[in-house]
Amino acid sequence: MAEVIEFRVPVGNGRTLLVLGVDAGASEHALYLAFAAFGPLYSVKLQRNAPVAGPGYYALVKFYSARDAKRAQCACNQKPLFQKSPLKVSMCTRQRAFPHQPLVLNSYKCRELANHYLGFNGWSSRIITLQNISGFEEVGNEEEEVRTSPRSQQSKYLCVQELTIPQYEICTRGVGVAELQVDPSQGFLVATHSLQKLAVQRALSDAFQKILLVVLENGKVAVEYSSPQDDPIDCLIEEDLRGLIQVTDLSLSDLTCEGEEEILSDHSIEEG
Incomplete structure (x- = not known):
């Protein structure tokens, strides 16, 4: 049977494992290495047991794939893995309230997932335009202006980026906006x-x-384009996009496409 994996934060108990009996000296890195052998992981969280449960730790290991999670549970339950005593590994059955719309993965996680299933050379991205759009904002009311420091200013940037998966002849675009109150x-x-x-x-x-x-x-992978047929960004040709949004003259050589939590850790735009 086929399993569909989206570039979103995985939800549902079928993708999360509860690992009991973790020794005090264990680390999240050791857990990650043990379970990543069964498929890409979204997160590994190591927690101290509640006082009523006695000393020790437990872990929550979240997969993107429910199939990978099930294989890991069957293979790792009652096995010591990285420690001397065996671990108890079960599917997480604790119900939680999930948002109606799954949360979007940050760019670092998207790259990680794409590299696993498509390979490092299976996809690429390029920036079409990166523009300072601060001047296009509407002027706020006088009350808002009084509250804002006269020395600071609202800065906003818009980026349009193209994603290509050549093997499946898929080419799509994404839009990102970031704004910040900047004090020179x-x-x-x-x-x-x-x-x-x-x-x-x-x-x-x-x-x-x-x-x-x-x-x-x-284990074979297929890729599907799931955007609405009339997506305005994907329908426009690049010349039209450049006509709608003036291309910035700032240098892009120092920009990065790392995850939002690690925005200063890389210095490369080309990916894949």
Whole structure:
């Protein structure tokens, strides 16, 4: 049977494992290495037991794929893995209230997931435009202006990024907007570059939201385009986009497409 994986935060108990009996000396890294052998992981969280449960730790391991989670549970239950005593691994059955719309994955997680299923050379992205759109904002009311420091200013950047998966002849685009109240006395250039990076990351994440991974039981992967047929960004040719949005003249050489929580950790735009 086929399983559909979206570039969104995985939800549902079928994708989460509860690991009991973790020794005090264990680490989240050791857990990650043990369970990542069965498929890509969204998160690993190690927690101390409640006082009524006695000393020790437990962990929650969340997979993107319910099939991978089930295989890991069957293979790892009552096995010591990275410690001397065996672990008890079960499917998480604790019900939680999930949002109606699954949360979007940040760009770092999107890249990680795409690299696993498509390969490092199976996809690529490029920036079409990155523009300072602060001047297009409507002027706020006088009361708002009084509350805002006269030295600070609202800075906003818009990015349009193109995502290509050549093997499946898929090409789609994403839009990202980032804004911040910037005080020039606190390093305007650094804040501006961080804002540009965040807009780039959000644009890449937005592009991945239009992609579905269809994983077959034998491990083969197909890719589907899931955006509405009349998506305005994907329907416009690049010349039209450049006509609607003036291309910035700022250098992009220092920008990155890393995850939003690590916006200063990489210095490369080309991905894949």
